[in-house]
């Protein structure tokens with residue numbers, strides 16, 4: 001488990017551009033060593049902004065996108081193509097603009113398992129068995145400290161066996177999701193937590209001050225090799 005490192009950028013736009021640049025380098029390095037790379041995407045505004053900047057990055061195609069395995073740290077359990085699905089937003093922002101061929105999406109609520117998030121979660125856990133050693137696991141952070149779809153004091157944040165679970169009654173809409181769990185997140189070589197804005201400052205400070213992962217799930221998101229908190233000035237205000 002790696003100790004968190006903190007990087008602060010002036011504002012959200014610069015953060016998104018800097019994370020996109022960092023991601024290109026990380027994936028190029030991974031492909032140099034292993035021939036392939038594995039990347040876990042996040043939903044939310046910050047994660048999507050990074051993908052939009054990645055799409056326009058001049059060095060984008062230094063990465064062989066046909067040899068990148070793409071996963072999601074969580075997914076909103078909605079019909080295929082629904083505008084609120086993380087996959088839909090990631091495809092519009094980036095994936096549909098590059099020659100990715102190894103995209104591992106969570107089943108939609110009108111997919112093979114119908115409206116059964118537990119079955120979709122079990123199927124995603126099977127995709128993750130054997131668990132890839134994710135090169136970069138991107139995560140956002142909620143105002144109350146959630147990450148992926150792991151919310152404070154929820155059964156999902158307490159999960160220690162399964163790698164993917166269904167989450168219901170989420171405080172952040174939509175209410176039903178599939179989320180990777182902390183044991184899955186902690187298998188990543190690098191975990192990058194990215195967030196902006198003063199509304200996140202309290203949760204960021206609590207997580208970095210050693211809060212319990214039950215109270216601040218983002219505090220439990222650590223990589224085996226590196227844990228990076230990538231913030232704008234506002235989100236870092238309480239550090």
Ligand SMILES: O=C(O)[C@H](O)[C@@H](O)[C@H](O)[C@H](O)COP(=O)(O)O
Pocket residue numbers: 042043044045046047074075076086139140141142146147148149172195
């Ligand atoms: O599906 C989701 O909603 C995300 O996975 C969620 O964990 C998000 O990353 C955080 O809520 C931060 O969202 P913002 O970046 O929009 O603040």
